[in-house]
Amino acid sequence: MMMLSEGRVTRPEAVSGEIPATVTGNRALMLEEPLIFEIGSPETTGVDFPEAAVGDRFGDLARNAPIGLPGLSEPETVRHYTRLSRQNYGIDLGVFPLGSCTMKHNPRLNEKIARFPGFADIHPLQPVDTVQGALKLIDELAHWLKMLTGMPAVAMSPKAGAHGELCGLLAIRAALEARGDARSVVLVPTSAHGTNPATAAFAGYAVEDIPATPDGRVDLEALKGRLGPDVAAVMITNPNTCGLFERDMKAISDAVHAAGALVYCDGANFNAIVGRVRPGDLGIDAMHINLHKTFSTPHGGGGPGAGPVVFSEALAPFAPLPFVDKEDGHYLLVEEETAGDHHASSFGRMVAFHGQMGMFTRALAYILSHGADGLAQVSGDAVLNANYILRSLSDVLDAPFAVGGPCMHEALFSDDGLAEGFTTLDVAKGLIDEGFHPMTMYFPLVVHGAMLVEPTETESKAGLDQFIAALRAVAERAKAGDPALKSAPHFAPRARLDETLAARKPVLVWKD
Ligand SMILES: *Cc1c(COP(=O)(O)O)cnc(C)c1O
Secondary structure: OOEEEOOEEEOOOOOOOOOOOOOOOOEOOEOOOOOHHHHOOOOOOOOOOOOOOOOOOOHHHOOOOOOOOOOOOHHHHHHHHHHHHHOOOOOOOOOOOEOOOOOOOOOHHHHHHHOOHHHHOOOOOOOHHHHHHHHHHHHHHHHHHHHHHOOOEEEOOOOOHHHHHHHHHHHHHHHHHHOOOOOOEEEEEOOOOOHHHHHHHHOOOEEEEEOEOOOOOEOHHHHHHHOOOOEEEEEEEOOOOOOOOOOOHHHHHHHHHHOOOEEEEEOOOHHHOOOOOOHHHHOOOEEEOOOOOOOOOOOOOOOOOOOOEEEOOOOHHHOOEOEEEEEOOEEEEEOOOOOOHHHOOOOOEOOOOOOOHHHHHHHHHHHHHHHHHHHHHHHHHHHHHHHHHHHHHOOOOEOOOHHHOOOOOOEEEEOOOOOOOOOHHHHHHHHHHOOOOOOEEOOOOOOOOOEEEOOOOOOOHHHHHHHHHHHHHHHHHHHHOOHHHHHOOOOOOOOOOOHHHHHHOOOOOOOO
């Protein structure tokens, strides 16, 4: 029975005591779901095809054994995938508190516009005369990105943040080589996202750490001390992954430039400053923007993201091809064949086809529906929500940098103060039983047992309060040393999986 208290529905106290297992393994209205290979059989089919009239057209190449795919009836197929989908958690179900991810609501308006046939049904190999509207959309989005960042150029083709990092470093490499000064080292702060050192290494650079100060920011003096003729670039995330603004950014850029190196900014956290700070004013030479974070396009496991890279005047000539240009009111896609001398210094091509049309359409729809003022409110509300979480929980969870003042878009807690033997992992697993996807854990590494929570601007106060209440309850159990928390989650389809084994020895193929 539901009870009303202070105008909101609250549930009665949970029943305590041993929770008996079910005979079937099913829970409430959730069925245990086997693999599709385990429920299907080759004799079953959801559709009857007529015998194919291919004769011996394929000769030796004709299949002579069953293909081995599971056969299911239509209702079995529908149920299988619907059941699996109910075991998933997504932004449309509740707060998705992952830090360093910006998992915000994707407005349905964007989805509707991205499905307009004029945007959705075009092909990258169509003649440009037939896709003038699409090119105009890309050009308009590019204009917004340049305006919001205060940078003169943008490459729209990178497919994700990490891909954008590579684009930026390849442009930096091209610029340095063009002046006959190829350098070998990229400096990365200890709080950097893992993609930064990975990208630098992938681009062929030696990676060196720069330490953080006790207040969670880049140690400017240590950075200055390391700069020298071998340093090609510094990669800085701003706001950084501790959820803090790098106040010394301009001094960092000046020092890096004075040493002949370039500044790459990881702009994945642009959501916290959009409409308020222009990275171009901070001396940045290249920065990727994750459209799937700041501009509300859906995240997809390495899939349909987009990571445009803005460039300074110094790097613009080295930007990749192709790009959209406009001549006498006509849009063109400038490719290798058409680039001419003017773009001879481009480092080349990163992708087969230009851009991610669906993402561009969603991002521009989001930008236009907010306008410049609305985007400033986006960052303001994102920061407000993160600080609300930080202040609401800092009496139960250790917040190492909260003493230094407010945070930006994400609240960082540590495992300090949990009972002996209780860890961040236990808190995360307990949160699943309370109905929420866990926060980012054990990242950034500069904090012991880190818990990084990013609510974004799209959560209401009621939604935040619900999440805070859940995390508070779990944190209190972890501080009190509640043994039941060690085996949480108790209500998920699976309890604790061996995460190390899953990562080290993944079983990706089903065998009979
Ligand atoms: C998400 C993120 C990235 C990587 O972006 P992808 O689009 O996932 O490749 C890089 N740096 C930071 C700080 C991020 O949050």
